[in-house]
Amino acid sequence: MLGDVVRGRLDGRLPPALEASIRFHRQIDVATDAHPISLAARARFANGARRWAGIVLDVVHDHALAVDWPGPEPLEAFARRAAQAVADHGAWQLAAGRAAPDAGRFSELLLSYRDASGIDRALQRIASRLRNPDALLRHAGDWRAHLPTVADDSPALLAALAALADQARLPVLRD
Secondary structure, three states: OHHHOOOOOOOOOOOHHHHHHHHHHHHHHHHHHHOHHHHHHHHOOOHHHHHHHHHHHHHHHHHHHHHOOOOOOOHHHHHHHHHHHHHHOHHHHHHOOOOOOOHHHHHHHHHHOOOHHHHHHHHHHHHHOOOOHHHHHHHHOOHHHHHHHHHHHHHHHHHHHHHHHHHOOOOOOOO
């Protein structure tokens, strides 16, 4: 999560394991953006919308993943476990300048990605953090049109990212 929040150089202010995780998050973002599936998906957006396509596609992939959850445990169990892990490391959220999340609310947020209304709310939240929120919302309005292709492409993209994750040797973050 902090990979989306912490900006700039990592210079040792945060624990080494946390900085390694943030670097890995950034690697995943770069690999996702450069993947042929992502490039083709962005190309399906109109010229003026391509600037916002990465954000929209990221959220639509999250929706497709939540709707057709491939995990070894039910999505509800994963959401509870992930939310608790994030809440347990709330001190690192605070150190990075972000409020520590409540586990229950974070779990609900993850589960909300199963529903179209949850995706609409997610896009609203993201837009509210931008200088020009209307531009994102204008170009994200047709996200449902991209869903069938994204849903078809998600397993292959997820497999490529899982292979990258398997290669990573991340240290364990301790409180």
